[in-house]
Amino acid sequence: IEVKRAYKYRLYDNAEANRRLHDTINVSGIIWNHITALRKRYYRLMGKHLGSARLQKHVSKLRMRTQRFSYWQMVGSQAVQDICQRHDKACERFFAGKGGLPRFKKVKKYTSFTLKQAGWKLGEDTHQRGSKKHPKWTGHIHILGCEYKFVKHRPMQGEVKTVTVKRDAAGRLWVCFSVMEQMVIEDKISTGKIGGFDFGLKTFLTTDEGFSIQSPQFFSQDLPRLRKIQRQVSKKADGSTNKHNGKKHIARRHIRIADKRRDFHFQLAHDLFDHYAVVVFEDLNMDGMKRLWGKKISDLSFAQFIKIAQWVAIKRGKRVVIIDRWERTTQKCSSCGHCQKLELQDRTFCCERCSLVLDRDHNAAINILEAGHRLILSQSVEVP
Numbered sequence: 313i314e315v316k317r318a319y320k321y322r323l324y325d326n327a328e329a330n331r332r333l334h335d336t337i338n339v340s341g342i343i344w345n346h347i348t349a350l351r352k353r354y355y356r357l358m359g360k361h362l363g364s365a366r367l368q369k370h371v372s373k374l375r376m377r378t379q380r381f382s383y384w385q386m387v388g389s390q391a392v393q394d395i396c397q398r399h400d401k402a403c404e405r406f407f408a409g410k411g412g413l414p415r416f417k418k419v420k421k422y423t424s425f426t427l428k429q430a431g432w433k434l435g436e437d438t439h440q441r442g443s444k445k446h447p448k449w450t451g452h453i454h455i456l457g458c459e460y461k462f463v464k465h466r467p468m469q470g471e472v473k474t475v476t477v478k479r480d481a482a483g484r485l486w487v488c489f490s491v492m493e494q495m496v497i498e499d500k501i502s503t504g505k506i507g508g509f510d511f512g513l514k515t516f517l518t519t520d521e522g523f524s525i526q527s528p529q530f531f532s533q534d535l536p537r538l539r540k541i542q543r544q545v546s547k548k549a550d551g552s553t554n555k556h557n558g559k560k561h562i563a564r565r566h567i568r569i570a571d572k573r574r575d576f577h578f579q580l581a582h583d584l585f586d587h588y589a590v591v592v593f594e595d596l597n598m599d600g601m602k603r604l605w606g607k608k609i610s611d612l613s614f615a616q617f618i619k620i621a622q623w624v625a626i627k628r629g630k631r632v633v634i635i636d637r638w639e640r641t642t643q644k645c646s647s648c649g650h651c652q653k654l655e656l657q658d659r660t661f662c663c664e665r666c667s668l669v670l671d672r673d674h675n676a677a678i679n680i681l682e683a684g685h686r687l688i689l690s691q692s693v694e695v696p
Contacts, residue, residue, distance in 0.1 A: 315495050315626070317470070320478075321451060321462040323485040330485055332386075332458060337479050339387050340395060341422025343371065347399050348414050361407070364400035368393055388431035388456055395425070424478040431456055432475045437464055453487060462487050469493055481563035497629045506688075507588040508681025510641070510673045511596060511614050513605065517580075518673035520681040525580065530572045531611040538565055577617045581624040589630055592684030593618060594676075595637040635683040646670065646678035 323330065347367060354362045371392055374381040384392070405411040435452030451464035455477065470493030478486045508520040516527035545558035584591055601609045622632045635641075643654045650665040654672070661668070661675040668675075 313495055313497065313626075315493055316473075317491050317493050319466070319468045319489045319491060321464055321487050321489075323477075323487055324450075324461040324463070325484075326461075329458065329460060333455070333460070333477055333485055334479065336387055336391075336456065337422055337425055337477070338419045339384060340391065340425040341417055341419040343384060343387065343392060343395055344399065344414075344422065345416050345419075347371070347396060348416055351399070351403070351414075361403060364396050367400070368396045371396065386456070387425060388427055390428045390430055391425040394428065423480070424476050426474050426476045427455070428474050434472070435459065455487075460487070480567060482560050482567060483563075495627070497627070505588050506590040506592065506681065506684065507584070508592045508677045508679075508684055509584075510594065510677040510680055511612075512673045513608060513612075515673060516612060518671070518677050520674075520677040522671070522674045524673070527612055528572070528576060529611050530569045530576075531607065534565065534569055538562070541565065573611075573613055574616070574620075577613070577620045578624070581617070581621045582628075584621070585624060585628050585630045590633060590684070590688070591621065591625075591630075592633045592635060592680050593621075594639070594641060594680050595634050597637060633684045633687060635680060635687055639679075639683045641676045641679040641683065642672065644675075644679050646675045646682070 323333075350367070350370070351362050354360070371384075372389070375384040375389075375392070399414055402411065402414040406413050433454040435454065437449045437451050439449060449464040451462045453460055453462065453475070455475070468489060468491060470491040472489050472491050474490040476488040476490070478488055480486065510518045512518055515524040517525040519525075541558070541562055545555060545562060548555035548558055596614060598609065598615050618632070618634070624630075625632045640651055644651045645661070645663040645666065645668055647668045648663065648666040650663055652664055654661065659672050661670050661672050663669075
């Protein structure tokens with residue numbers, strides 16, 4: 313199958329070379345804010361939506377024919393087109409009722425710019441020190457006339473469609489390649505086993521067989537150290553170098569927490585598909601759960617895990633089934649089907665009809681598995 317993949321590599325730290333990229337990202341943020349102001353003014357005066365083509369033509373004239381905006385030329389023409397197109401897509405989502413209007417952004421918090429066919433060129437890779445099994449390579453890329461080096465920790469295959477230079481919260485630069493790649497899914501001997509899984513606050517996952525998978529809760533573990541650093545940074549003088557470096561330190565710790573959580577999700581997804589051909593999850597109202605439990609839900613990051621599980625399932629020829637969120641799984645007896653009210657603090661399900669006594673999450677996981685079976689039969693989904 314043909315899939316669209318993204319490869320992300322870290323650029324080498326070189327203050328002189330990377331300063332130009334930081335300036336280009338800052339100018340991209342200025343262009344974004346200019347487009348936002350122009351569209352708001354046009355809609356207020358004309359009552360119409362300013363199209364992307366007219367907007368690109370206007371910005372191009374400002375870049376090439378005026379001295380005031382001549383510094384916009386340091387951003388490639390295709391990068392400017394991409395900014396206009398992304399702004400236009402955000403407006404279309406707003407008018408379709410799927411999001412808010414594009415907002416003004418702080419230039420120092422603007423994160424990236426994207427080049428398509430022009431403005432970049434890949435160079436030859438050079439070998440670094442490393443083991444024979446895992447050699448390390450240095451990649452070379454020309455971006456807007458300058459050469460940069462990046463750590464090519466894994467090979468890249470397929471046809472490169474776009475190149476994005478991204479700046480994270482810690483001020484580090486990354487180069488991201490969007491690639492169309494042919495992926496071969498091997499026919500492996502499958503167990504054909506289907507598993508139902510219930511998400512929980514105390515346990516990350518509970519299987520229909522009664523096993524529980526605990527969540528490391530990386531943010532909660534790092535919270536005492538993070539609070540100590542934040543107290544130290546808050547006492548530093550505003551605008552000083554120490555406070556600037558302290559904020560970067562905090563950002564690096566948050567990035568580290570997110571990386572740990574993402575690695576845990578990938579390992580768990582691969583472990584699940586080692587034993588199951590189809591896994592069944594329940595669609596959850598994440599916004600409502602965040603309003604109730606806040607950062608607890610963000611730390612568990614159920615939505616990210618489902619996306620990772622779906623990607624791992626595609627690679628391994630397996631399947632993820634998502635049942636409807638309105639399916640009664642928690643308050644329904646998995647033995648006789650009797651439904652009864654269950655409070656949030658009740659951790660044990662005691663059926664009033666058949667006297668079944670079962671853990672709350674275990675009972676829900678069994679109901680999720682049964683709902684997944686019905687969905688597979690109704691949609692004629694082929695089980696690997």
